[in-house]
Amino acid sequence: MKAIGKNYEIDMINGPLFGKILMFSLPLMLSSMLQLLFNAADVIVVGRFAGESSLAAVGSTGALTNLLVNLFVGFSVGTNVLTAQAIGSGDKKLAGDTVHTSVLFSVICGFALAIIGVVLCEPLLEMMDTPADVIGKAALYMRIYFMGMPASMLYNFGYAVMRALGDTRRPMYYLIVAGIINVILNIVFVTQFDMDVAGVALATIISQAVSALLIVRCLTKLDNFCRLDLKKLRINRRVMLRMVRIGIPAGIQTMMFSVSNVIIQSSINYFGKTVMAGNAAAANVEGFVYAAMNAFHQTALSFTSQNYGAARFDRVKKVFIECLAIVSVIGLVLGNLVTLFGEYLLPLYTNGTEVIEYGLLRFNYVCTTYFLCGIMETIVGAVRGLGSSVVPMIVSIVGACGFRVLWVYTAFAADKRLEVLYISYPISWIAMALCQGIYFLWLYKHVQKRRPLQKS
Numbered sequence: 001m002k003a004i005g006k007n008y009e010i011d012m013i014n015g016p017l018f019g020k021i022l023m024f025s026l027p028l029m030l031s032s033m034l035q036l037l038f039n040a041a042d043v044i045v046v047g048r049f050a051g052e053s054s055l056a057a058v059g060s061t062g063a064l065t066n067l068l069v070n071l072f073v074g075f076s077v078g079t080n081v082l083t084a085q086a087i088g089s090g091d092k093k094l095a096g097d098t099v100h101t102s103v104l105f106s107v108i109c110g111f112a113l114a115i116i117g118v119v120l121c122e123p124l125l126e127m128m129d130t131p132a133d134v135i136g137k138a139a140l141y142m143r144i145y146f147m148g149m150p151a152s153m154l155y156n157f158g159y160a161v162m163r164a165l166g167d168t169r170r171p172m173y174y175l176i177v178a179g180i181i182n183v184i185l186n187i188v189f190v191t192q193f194d195m196d197v198a199g200v201a202l203a204t205i206i207s208q209a210v211s212a213l214l215i216v217r218c219l220t221k222l223d224n225f226c227r228l229d230l231k232k233l234r235i236n237r238r239v240m241l242r243m244v245r246i247g248i249p250a251g252i253q254t255m256m257f258s259v260s261n262v263i264i265q266s267s268i269n270y271f272g273k274t275v276m277a278g279n280a281a282a283a284n285v286e287g288f289v290y291a292a293m294n295a296f297h298q299t300a301l302s303f304t305s306q307n308y309g310a311a312r313f314d315r316v317k318k319v320f321i322e323c324l325a326i327v328s329v330i331g332l333v334l335g336n337l338v339t340l341f342g343e344y345l346l347p348l349y350t351n352g353t354e355v356i357e358y359g360l361l362r363f364n365y366v367c368t369t370y371f372l373c374g375i376m377e378t379i380v381g382a383v384r385g386l387g388s389s390v391v392p393m394i395v396s397i398v399g400a401c402g403f404r405v406l407w408v409y410t411a412f413a414a415d416k417r418l419e420v421l422y423i424s425y426p427i428s429w430i431a432m433a434l435c436q437g438i439y440f441l442w443l444y445k446h447v448q449k450r451r452p453l454q455k456s
Helices: 018-049 052-060 062-089 092-127 132-146 149-165 169-192 196-220 237-269 273-309 313-340 342-348 353-365 371-385 390-414 418-422 424-447
Strands: none
Touching (some): 018 273, 052 062, 052 273, 062 092, 062 132, 062 273, 092 196, 092 237, 273 371, 313 342, 418 424
């Protein structure tokens, strides 16, 4: 394989792992946090300059937006795994076909998602019992936001290819550019043109378009067999089926978390817009902790995929152990720091004293135990890297969606307090981490008995 770029490529198959895991994951952390700044900037600007109703409108759309988007983003997991396995095994044709199929497929997914989001946003918000004084602004925000889905999907699939190559730094640089544009446009549209939630949504889709263009340009400039040639864009049926086989379960799994969050959000809506605003602000801050931990899900996925493709099973085990150790420390430290300094972080989003109190309540139950979610996600990344996606999906359906729905209609129905809702998160994380861990150990032994990757 020719050099991808000596300053950017990370060799996942040879040499010590710990330093390379950190080199790969740190830009991923920053990139994920920059993506969160898109939404954080929206929430902060509307909370500070447009009022409580606008804050509740933007914040309450998060769970529903993720529900619709995550199924399609799951396909990019198939891109990551298939590209990384092809690189590990040296299958140039499979790698090239995967890149071209993924880019075209991402645009198709983006337009499909845009139509679904624009048409269904208001009925879905009504199903979530969104209050009448919030639903109008929430629907407007979602309609504009979903118009940017083609660019968003293109970026996500392109980023998956870059991760498979071991390059996480250049996508980070692109997000820095896009993030600065987003913040500037947020402030201009809301404070100067009084566009309220429409302004922050428009700023978001413009910034997403910039990041998508930058990553496509990068793919066309690669000097290896993953280089994108726009004239060769086509859907390779065999490649797409392999991507979908991994991607659909991954998307459904992530979607199941979103389904459970939508159900919990509907229960939170029961308490009114003040609680909704406090929950939205706290969830936004927690998102940065999740982003730091999710970097190790992506790291475990890429490193495991390449080493599986190269039949380096000794390194697969080391990747698993080291990623779990690092994510546990990061989750514990960041989660408890956020809780400790929550009274200083939440005022960035709102001036309401009661709103801040409700945000702090969520921190005490969710953020302090968030490291459990990081452990669970990292195990899932390793399992997917070995080519298995169905079992993690089933565990998520039962553990996340099934358990939390049952909890809402039993425990919460009997005792309608926010604390009762929030405690469902750590309980489900523990159960799912145990199940996923047991399955990984079984799968790790099983895959060594068969050929790791069949070339196309």
